Amino acid sequence: MYPYELFFGITLYEVMIVVGYIAAIALFRRYSVKTGMSAKLYNLALVSVTAGAVGGYLSGCLFQAVYDWLGGGGFHPDVSTGSTYLGGLIGALAIIAVVYFVGGKIVFRDSREHLARFDGVMDGYAAGIALGHGFGRIGCLMAGCCHGLPSEHGIYFPALGFRAIPTQLYEAIFLFLLAAFLWRLVTHSRGYGAPVYFIAYGVWRFFLEFWRGDDRGKTVVDFLTPSQLVSLILVAGGLVLLLVKRRKNHDET
Numbered sequence: 001m002y003p004y005e006l007f008f009g010i011t012l013y014e015v016m017i018v019v020g021y022i023a024a025i026a027l028f029r030r031y032s033v034k035t036g037m038s039a040k041l042y043n044l045a046l047v048s049v050t051a052g053a054v055g056g057y058l059s060g061c062l063f064q065a066v067y068d069w070l071g072g073g074g075f076h077p078d079v080s081t082g083s084t085y086l087g088g089l090i091g092a093l094a095i096i097a098v099v100y101f102v103g104g105k106i107v108f109r110d111s112r113e114h115l116a117r118f119d120g121v122m123d124g125y126a127a128g129i130a131l132g133h134g135f136g137r138i139g140c141l142m143a144g145c146c147h148g149l150p151s152e153h154g155i156y157f158p159a160l161g162f163r164a165i166p167t168q169l170y171e172a173i174f175l176f177l178l179a180a181f182l183w184r185l186v187t188h189s190r191g192y193g194a195p196v197y198f199i200a201y202g203v204w205r206f207f208l209e210f211w212r213g214d215d216r217g218k219t220v221v222d223f224l225t226p227s228q229l230v231s232l233i234l235v236a237g238g239l240v241l242l243l244v245k246r247r248k249n250h251d252e253t
């Protein structure tokens with residue numbers, strides 16, 4: 001809605017992305033204190049998620065370039081193509097895992113604390129990612145990207161020149177509520193944050209796509225949008241993690 005420059009080429013979109021990152025880190029910091037996380041483990045988790053955030057953005061650009069190519073456009077894996085959140089999430093999780101486990105092997109040679117508390121770290125990540133993503137969607141609303149279908153009952157987007165369903169706003173509200181729910185969950189039960197996040201966001205995003213109006217290319221499954229396909233994979237992964245967690249709890253009892 002307001003893609004104009006604030007200062008030094010920065011718009012409200014970039015501002016909200018930074019606010020989201022800071023909010024996510026602040027929430028994770030509070031979580032680490034509440035759960036008694038050691039300073040070394042917190043620093044390892046922070047380095048891992050920061051590397052994941054940078055790599056995730058590049059991964060999102062790469063995924064979008066592939067979607068554009070499959071949709072009949074050219075393959076241009078750079079910032080001009082835009083970035084898709086779910087593609088970025090996949091890349092971010094892969095980078096986080098590599099940095100966390102390789103770094104943990106170096107930092108925790110004897111105690112292996114990073115392995116024992118991995119479930120808890122992922123819990124904190126889940127709540128923080130949901131919160132940060134919520135602010136990011138407000139940034140999308142300000143920029144006019146990731147918009148919904150044209151609707152006379154929607155919001156007027158100057159960059160589009162017409163009214164559209166504010167799917168960014170609806171998603172931001174959902175993500176803030178999800179972050180609040182996850183915070184309550186992970187501060188009372190360990191190991192359920194990531195699977196609940198994957199399932200909840202995957203289901204939400206799958207159905208939200210029916211109201212999204214920005215073309216993001218195609219995948220090998222023609223009747224699904226790229227985000228719907230990845231959402232199904234996300235839900236499946238969350239269900240597997242949930243079953244593994246329940247089985248682990250059953251074995252321990």
